[in-house]
Amino acid sequence: MNTNLEDIDTEADVEPVNEKSIEHVKSSRKAFSKLALELTDDELKSTGVQKMLLAEISRLESSEAKSESFRTKFHEADKDKAVLMEKEKTFIFSEILYSVSLTLGALLIGLVPSMTSNKLEIGVIGSLFVVGAIVAKVVKK
Numbered sequence: 001m002n003t004n005l006e007d008i009d010t011e012a013d014v015e016p017v018n019e020k021s022i023e024h025v026k027s028s029r030k031a032f033s034k035l036a037l038e039l040t041d042d043e044l045k046s047t048g049v050q051k052m053l054l055a056e057i058s059r060l061e062s063s064e065a066k067s068e069s070f071r072t073k074f075h076e077a078d079k080d081k082a083v084l085m086e087k088e089k090t091f092i093f094s095e096i097l098y099s100v101s102l103t104l105g106a107l108l109i110g111l112v113p114s115m116t117s118n119k120l121e122i123g124v125i126g127s128l129f130v131v132g133a134i135v136a137k138v139v140k141k
Contacts, residue, residue: 101132104126105128105131105133108122111126
């Protein structure tokens, strides 16, 4: 029995599939679907059966390698997604904090002319809120 997998053309026994018929075909090996799954010793000794089995083993090994590669890429993408979602939460929080600080500072500065006492303190506090919001926005970028 020749077990050298390099001599076998793995694509030789695959027929082209029409895209319209994909919905109706459940398996890419529909021609073999009604065959008995168990082989006798005489059938196993046949070189044709041996070549078919080796071709199937080769196809399954390549399919497994592709799925392992896909699984690895999926897990990497899943981790990247989780990291980006956490960064987005931080970004949203900083934007809310910026908006609140800027609004509160502008409100306090706007109230200063109508106040009769503590104008300087309220004006300084409002200015600190505005400046702090602007500095936080510039540093965040």
